[in-house]
Amino acid sequence: MTAYIIRRLLLLPLVLFGITLIVFGLFQMLGPDKLLSAYINPNLAEKLSPEEMEKFKDKYGLNDPLIVRYGKWISSVFKGDLGWSLVGKEPVLDAMKKRIPFTVELALYALIPVVGVGIWLGVAAAVRHNSPIDHFIRIFAIVGWSFPDFVFGLFVLMIFYSVLGWFPPGNMSLWAEEIFKSPAFKHITGLPSIDALLNGQFRVFVDCLRHLVGPILTISWLWWAYLLRITRSSMLEVLRKDYVRTARAKGLDERTVINKHARRNAMIPVTTVAGAMVIGLLSGTVIVEAVFNRTGIGSFIATAATQLDYASVMGGVLFYSTILVLGNLIIDILYAIIDPRIRLT
């Protein structure tokens, strides 16, 4: 088990290297002129003469061969220099540092209802196969899966904000943001809502949560539908297996048969789609942040894309890909914990 994890961890840099290659490669399609905007303040760029531009291109190595450029780029990435962000009007790294906590917080909080409720619904439907509850859950699943998250988010905004006024858009209210940005507020964990609690600012905490409900509901909705379908069909398959019959033949009660013998096996195929779920969750943050007007990495990369802010987009892609790779690593480890057959050493 430990050996398995260590081997996966050793592979990690290799995968990350592949990602930097593809990201870097894609952006080389732009040509040196456009790439220069990733390095210098645009206000400055306008005042430069063509000769000075060439000087800058030389300085940043834009006229060098590809491999040299990649080497320079990757070493500056390691130094934390990701270029200049047009959208953030500051270095990309600084702009991202401000936004990452909100996205991470959203994704982490969304994970709990997504996984918990999705699996619970799937098991409930499978156990009551062909009952009215099963039919209802199935209809919910297919309609839910057809409901694009941004459309659903707009409906959520319409009902819970326009009509009821409960869950406003944005990251937090203005007054809360003032407290959040004041020097007295200590950033301990980095997650705004948790830090608010640790600072004893209970009202700020509640305000953060109020702003999170809509986005989390929007992300969850789609994945409930997805997860419950997979859990349901996998559970139905497992319930027909011989070892479930063996468990019953032993005299175990139905609850033990389902919760101990069936569910753990049913989780194996669910784990394999968890990778797709992490992708979905990350994409979900992009959409939800745009719909609910939140500032986070998702809306950052989307805005940067519309303004052709290459450096910011590159930074955003690196962030998302890294999270995805880490997420897949965690899933593989979970997979090995659930299924002893793949604990190969």
Add this chain to the structure above:
Amino acid sequence: MDKEYKRMLKKFFKNPSGVFGLVLLIFFTIVAIFAPIIAPPQPSNQYEPYMMPIVTWSPDPQPPSKEHPFGVSERRDIFYGVVWGTRTAFRIGLIVTGVSTLIGLFIGSISAYYGGWIDEILMRITDIFLSIPFLIAAIVLTTLLGTGLDKVMIAMIVFGWMGTARLIRGNILQAKEEQYVLAAKAIGVSTPGIIIRHLLPNTIFPVLIQASMRMGSLVITAAILSFLGLGAPQGYSDWGAILNYARNWMLGAHGEALKYWYTIVFPGTAMVLFVLAWNLIGDTLRDIFDPRLRI
């Protein structure tokens, strides 16, 4: 084989959700074909029928009326946009699904058939393409190529073939061990001959089902990109773009309860139903073809 098809068709028509999906799809097809009759473009507009006509100079949305049955958003007629948007949705869905499925088929079957280092290289490339979230990848590529629907479609094709490639590779690897393929090999049928005549027909159904399930999600992704302002240009008949107009009104609408509901409900419903139609059909087909779910 003919009898088997008939049996499957019968099963399909016995399934109410599959039939409902098919009816929806037929409805959308009719709307798309007869768009010029249902929502005739104005004479000034007939060379660019996909552009939604500007019908008022007031920037506020206007509720449904006789002339504008779905209301007006961003000075444009929503009804016109929803009807012509059906064509846009079909175009995006069919082209992207078709081309990316073909690419996936090609890469997957080569990888599976030749195996060895060719397989290894192709599958590692697939892995790398999969290591960037689809939406993010599409955003990046549209940034590089420039905005516009065609760019969105290219981006979705470039990052949309991996699922099919993996599926067909797995299926072929399984089918390769089957007796009839070994027999074909033994009597000296050529490699492309084996792939085209023996392997593909027996592994293609899961791919078609997957493609029909993907139609819906591809249309959604395209709409998201339009919604984010990366896809269709201002005024183009595209459901995602029309929903984008609504966004501004929703964000600032606290207290103005439901005043602008029509800016979301009409294009939103069209989109949900379109995606639902494909998902219902795909779902029913999968139930019929997947013997594990057949009882």
Add this chain to the structure above:
Amino acid sequence: MSVLSEKTPILQVKDLRTYFYTEDGVVKAVDGVSFEVYEGETLGIVGESGCGKSVTSLSILRLLDEKGRIESGEIIYKGKNLLELSESEMRKIRGNEIAMIFQEPMTALNPVYTIGDQIMEAIILHQGLSKDEARKLAIDMLRKVGIPEPEKRVDEYPHELSGGMRQRAMIAMALSCNPSILIADEPTTALDVTIQAQILELMQQLQKEYGMSIIMITHDLGVIAEMSDRVLVMYAGKVVEHASVRELFKNPKHPYTWGLMNSIPRLDIEYERLYAIPGTVPDALHFPEGCRFHTRCEFATDKCRSEEPPLVEVSPGHLSACWHIDRLESAVAVQRKGESA
């Protein structure tokens, strides 16, 4: 009707009917089956796949899936009708009084729990032992069924064991609560021939030690000959012949039984080709009218096609359901004469 009436049966199945309600129609998988099991004996149930032998055994433990239903009949175990027990009373019988082992030891064991976990589960449930005691007992059981290094094996997962070892573990699990009846559903079918013999020998030895009754379900007459005291031959949901094993092999009284016996290859005869019963098992949705075997029977007449033969005692302790036992007997006599000549 009882074949060995001097003893009291431990289990009596009376006119059992188990139907499956599928999308395509009703499958009468078990259609009026009666038999009894005596203490310490082995009853063999033999037949081709789909004849209802497995469904019969699952009906006894009431382990049918959602589509299957026991329509009528009685299953009397130690004076109680199992079909009238509540689900919680039934659970006290399963694994404790009547245990079962299955054909595929790979799929019948849960892949995500260790062998020990799965054996201990039943022990803790039925005997109320502590975890440590249950573990000790589990190791003892593993040793008893001939698994080497049981202290180590107890913590291994099913996939780490060979097929034969897995079936031994299954047997250990089934016997851990000292059941009165062990139902073995094709316990050796999935195993190599040499392993098969070992497992059968183990079962016989454990039967002597524990004194339990065994219901041995198989399609293999060889296994029946080796293991059983009495035999039930099933075809298309019905019992067609019922006799002691010696009597059955000596005087088969049903064409199906005779056909089964003829399809076993023998070393003492030279064949032009090996005999096989013509035709296939009829579709369970549309069993033929009259005698269900008539479509494959060389002795069939119009009577067979229209009227169903009852299961009657044709000689002491020997039951058969055939209209033309006389024709069969002369055919058997001719064949045997040819062999001895």
